[in-house]
Amino acid sequence: MRIGVRQPRAKALLARLFQAGLQAVDPYEAVRRQVRIRRDQLIIGSHHYSLAPIQRIVVVGAGKASGRMAQALEHQLGARIDTGLVVVKYGHGAPTHTIRIVEAGHPIPDTAGLEGGRMIMEMVQTLTSADLLIVLLSGGASSLIPAPVAGITLKDKQQTTKLLLRSGATIQEINAVRKHLSSIKGGQLAAATSARVASVILSDVIGNDLGTIGSGPTAPDATRFQDAWDIVERYGVSRKIPLSVRRHLESGLKQGVPETPKPRAKLFRRVENILIGDNRAAVDAVAETAQRQGLHTLVLATTLTGEARELAKFFGAMAREIAAEGRPIRRPCCVIAGGEPTVTIRGEGKGGRAQEFALAAAAEVAGLPEVWVAGFATDGTDGPTSVAGAVVDGRTVVRAQRKKLNLAKALQANDAHPFFEALHGHIVTGPTGTNVNDLYLLLAL
Ligand SMILES: Nc1ncnc2c1ncn2[C@@H]1O[C@H](COP(=O)(O)OP(=O)(O)OP(=O)(O)O)[C@@H](O)[C@H]1O
Numbered sequence: 078m079r080i081g082v083r084q085p086r087a088k089a090l091l092a093r094l095f096q097a098g099l100q101a102v103d104p105y106e107a108v109r110r111q112v113r114i115r116r117d118q119l120i121i122g123s124h125h126y127s128l129a130p131i132q133r134i135v136v137v138g139a140g141k142a143s144g145r146m147a148q149a150l151e152h153q154l155g156a157r158i159d160t161g162l163v164v165v166k167y168g169h170g171a172p173t174h175t176i177r178i179v180e181a182g183h184p185i186p187d188t189a190g191l192e193g194g195r196m197i198m199e200m201v202q203t204l205t206s207a208d209l210l211i212v213l214l215s216g217g218a219s220s221l222i223p224a225p226v227a228g229i230t231l232k233d234k235q236q237t238t239k240l241l242l243r244s245g246a247t248i249q250e251i252n253a254v255r256k257h258l259s260s261i262k263g264g265q266l267a268a269a270t271s272a273r274v275a276s277v278i279l280s281d282v283i284g285n286d287l288g289t290i291g292s293g294p295t296a297p298d299a300t301r302f303q304d305a306w307d308i309v310e311r312y313g314v315s316r317k318i319p320l321s322v323r324r325h326l327e328s329g330l331k332q333g334v335p336e337t338p339k340p341r342a343k344l345f346r347r348v349e350n351i352l353i354g355d356n357r358a359a360v361d362a363v364a365e366t367a368q369r370q371g372l373h374t375l376v377l378a379t380t381l382t383g384e385a386r387e388l389a390k391f392f393g394a395m396a397r398e399i400a401a402e403g404r405p406i407r408r409p410c411c412v413i414a415g416g417e418p419t420v421t422i423r424g425e426g427k428g429g430r431a432q433e434f435a436l437a438a439a440a441e442v443a444g445l446p447e448v449w450v451a452g453f454a455t456d457g458t459d460g461p462t463s464v465a466g467a468v469v470d471g472r473t474v475v476r477a478q479r480k481k482l483n484l485a486k487a488l489q490a491n492d493a494h495p496f497f498e499a500l501h502g503h504i505v506t507g508p509t510g511t512n513v514n515d516l517y518l519l520l521a522l
C-alpha cells in the first residue's frame with residue numbers, strides 16, 4: 078500500500094489502519110473466519126446446521142468477491158461440497174476445484190451472466206428439503222446473474238440497466254425496479270428451491286438492507302410493483318424503457334403477474350441470510366487497531382451519506398476543535414467514519430468521492446500542525462480512477478501553492494486526481510478484492 082504522506086509515524090499509522098480495515102472484510106478471510114465444520118455441525122456465523130441429515134451441499138452465488146468466497150468455502154468444507162457455480166465479474170475469478178466459476182459482464186449484464194443465472198436456477202430447482210444450498214453473495218450480483226422474466230430480453234434488460242444507472246436513482250431504488258423484472262432477484266432464488274438456504278453475504282450497501290444487496294435473491298422483498306413504477310416515473314425513464322419492460326410493470330400494477338415473495342412468506346423460515354462483512358466490520362477493525370496503537374479513538378458513523386465536500390467541512394471543524402480545545406477527543410487521536418457520500422459532478426475533471434473529500438478537507442485543515450485527513454475506497458478504486466483515495470495535512474495548501482496548483486479550481490472542476498498526483502498525496506492499493514464502501518479518517522498526533 079502506498080500512502081502519500083511524508084511524516085513517517087503518520088504514514089506508518091495510516092497504512093496499518095487501512096490494512097486492518099481491509100483485512101477484516103477480505104472475502105477469503107471473512108469466509109474462513111465465519112464458516113467451519115466442528116464435529117457434526119456446520120457453523121456459519123451464529124447458525125448451526127447438523128451435518129448428518131444433510132444429503133447434498135450445493136453452492137451458488139454471484140458478485141465481484143464471490144470467487145474468493147467460493148475458494149475459502151472449499152477450503153473450509155472440502156469434500157462436503159457436492160457441486161456449485163458462482164458468477165463473478167470478468168477478471169475476478171479464483172482457483173477452485175468443485176465450485177465452477179463463470180465470468181460475466183458488469184455493470185451491464187451480458188449473455189455469459191444470463192447463462193450463469195440460468196444454470197444456477199436449474200441447479201437449485203433439483204434440490205430437495207434434505208439438501209443445503211449455500212449462496213455466496215457480494216456486490217455486483219444484480220448485474221452478474223440477470224434472469225429476466227418471460228417476454229423481456231437480455232437486450233431490454235441491458236437498456237433498462239443503463240437508463241437506471243444514469244438516472245440518479247439510489248441502489249435501493251434501482252434494485253426495487255430490477256427485482257420486479259427478474260425471476261431470480263427479490264427472494265425468488267430462495268423460492269425456486271426446496272432446500273434449506275444459507276446465504277453468506279458481504280455487503281456493499283450502506284445500512285446492509287438484505288433486500289438491496291445484489292437485489293436480495295434470498296431475502297424477502299419489501300418493495301412492490303407500485304414502488305418500481307413510481308421509481309421509473311420519478312426518474313423520468315418510464316417512457317424510455319423498452320416496451321416489454323413497461324408492459325410488465327403495468328401488468329404487475331394490475332396484479333397481472335405475481336409479486337416477489339414478501340417478508341411474511343413462509344418460505345423464509347428455511348432461509349438464513351448471514352452477513353459476514355460490511356462497512357461496520359472494517360470501521361471496527363480500524364478502531365481497534367488505532368486503540369492498540371495508543372490513539373484515543375472515536376467512531377462517528379458507519380452509514381455516512383451526503384455531499385463529500387460538505388463532509389470535509391465537518392471533518393475540518395472537528396480537526397480545529399480537537400486542536401484548540403481537545404474535544405470531542407484528545408490527541409493523539411483517530412476519528413473514523415464509514416459510508417458512501419456522493420459527489421454532484423459539475424466539472425469535467427477526474428476524481429472520486431474519497432479524493433474529492435480529501436481535496437475539500439485540505440482547505441479546512443490548512444495551518445493545523447500534526448493533523449491528517451484521509452478518504453479511502455475499500456475496493457481500491459475511488460470513482461473511475463486507479464487509486465484508493467488521498468490524504469491531506471495542514472501544509473497541503475502551502476505545498477499546492479508552491480507548485481502553482483489551484484485548489485479551489487480543482488474542486489470546482491471535480492478534478493482531485495491530478496491535484497493529488499502532482500502532490501504525491503494519493504493512497505494506492507491496487508484492486509483489493511473487497512468492497513464495503515469507503516472509510517474516512519482524521520488523525521491528530
Ligand atoms: N471527477 C470526479 N470527481 C469526484 N467523484 C467522481 C468523479 N467522477 C465520478 N465520481 C464519482 O465516482 C463514483 C462512481 O465510481 P464507481 O464507478 O467506482 O462507482 P461506485 O459507486 O464507487 O461503485 P462500487 O459501488 O462498485 O464501488 C460516483 O459516486 C461518482 O459521483
Ligand SMILES: O=C(O)[C@H](O)CO
Binds near residue numbers: 215217218248252282
Ligand atoms: O449488485 C448490486 O445490486 C449492488 O452491488 C448492491 O449490492
